[in-house]
Amino acid sequence: MRTYLIEPQLIFVPFLTRLLSDAGLEIVASSRDFDAKDIASHDPALVFVDVDFCERGAANALCRIQQVAKDAAVIVYTDGEDADFEAACYISGASAIVSKRAGIDALIKTVRGLLPSRAEAAGDTQAAELLVG
Secondary structure, eight states: EEEEOSSGGGGHHHHHHHHHHTOEEEEEEEEEOOOOHHHHHHOOSSSEEGGGGTTTHHHHHHHHHHOTTTOOOEEEEEEEEOOOHHHHHHHHHOOOOGGGGGOOOHHHHHHHHHHHHHHHHHOOHHHHHHHHO
């Protein structure tokens, strides 16, 4: 599944790229912050975003992602676990939230649990099979 990665801390990009690839995703591009033209040009099915360091704030970034990638699922990766923060993320367009404190297994489970239905709905049976299996 075509995935756009937003990770402000460049040191973590190789790790997240490898982890998401191992979960069956195809990382088509990455950036440090929201870049509307770049996201739109890659037409991702998923945007994976670390919102903790977004320059414009989490809610703003998520709303803007939804404007340029209307059909994409959005997974928020965050250190925040506040109920109000999580509610704001969902209202702003998040499909799922993964806590950085939850660990690698929770991240992979969330990715795999969210995406098979999206992949199948988009007719991407190969990606759906990868995520389920």
